Amino acid sequence: MSPRQINWFKYSSPSTFYPLAGRLIPWFWMITVVLIAIGLYLSFFVAPTDYKQGEGYRIIFIHVPAAWMSMFIYLVMAFWAAMGLVFNTRLSAMMVQALAPTGAMFTFLALWTGAFWGKPMWGTWWVWDARLTSELILFFLYIGFIALQGAIDDARRADRAGAILLLVGVVNIPIIYFSVKWWNTLHQGASVSLKSGSSMASIMLVTMLIMALGCWAYSIAVALTRVRSIILEREHDSQWVSQLPEVRL
């Protein structure tokens, strides 16, 4: 064993992760504020008006990042849920629980901004189209997960039951992502793809990516803040918690 090998499991214990999260949170908040500020400036003042959709298209700068995050957070939750089931680590389940409200918020935001975009562009707030419907199902899955966690008093059972529900729901993610390809829908196809590059002007793409990274940093910051509270709540009778300066006060 080389001495420089990193011990990946070091931070899987709540007692070591708690201070690490505390140190990381300000950094992620800073990144969030900077990126969102730049992103908002670019999206309102720099990005040109779209020749077909007018000013209304600017809503995609929040709509697309929110939709990406809604799917991505679900995948991250499912990943940690699987980790929690396999390795039986407490922290993974806490992370899942901490991410759920943020994921539900982004899903709701994606649906809501989509409705605002749909009214001027399609002339309707909502259509029963494959992508919209599957995103709505994703929202229900988040709510179901949160409700299940809330209904079970025993934290260990809540974690594992929630993990199974999450893993079953993962089926929905590829359906959302590919729905615009598989079905002939009103929702436009993906504007950005790895294969063919982007079909937008580069400044629009850059703005959208900056906003997406900002949302990402925001999710991490919020999840870390929340996971710290969850750690304190669940580990409240352990020795290291009672020695923390913020608990002693």
Place this chain on the structure above:
Amino acid sequence: MFSIFRTIVMRDLTLAMRRRSDVLTTLFFFVIVVSLFPLGIGPELDTLRMIAPGVFWVAALLASMLALEKLFAVDYEDGTLEQMLLTPQPVFVLVLGKVFAHWLVTGLPLVLLAPLLGVQYDLSAETLWVMVLSLLVGTPALSLVGAIGAALTLGLRGGGVLVSLLVLPLYIPVLIFGAGAVEASASGLGETGHLFMLGAILLLALVAAPLATAAALRISAE
């Protein structure tokens, strides 16, 4: 392994026969829900023919969901479930047997009764056939997926409401393709595509759902 499956199915069927009212409740729920729509919407046959696929499928969904409560709850309360989990036989087969028996009791009668109710909605003979076929393929998938929710919410307070929140989103694909098949047949577009999708969902549920249910049962019965 097959004898385990048969034993479980026979046991659950016998139990269901001893408590016939439980079986009939689900069936009559389906009948009443389907009959309520013409009363609420009005008796124009054109409208009824148009809404029939959706009404039948939504009613089947709700009936299947209501029946879920009984799937594991009785065995859980008297401790039988715990004993079953302790046996050396695979839980996968146990779950499959219980779900199959449950479907025979709550799903199949509904499928058989659907054409009779379909006549109330003035559906053509061909559309009725497609409806029976789609329900025949779709309702087992509903039972299989619902078993996961039933197992997760075993013994929780407010389990009945919670199970609907967990299970209904997962039911939506079955609803879309099931009602889609009937609609496509009624409008002359051809129903095979939708039926194949339903079949694919059933196969996936047949393989994956009992695994998830078995894991959920182990957690709940701990």
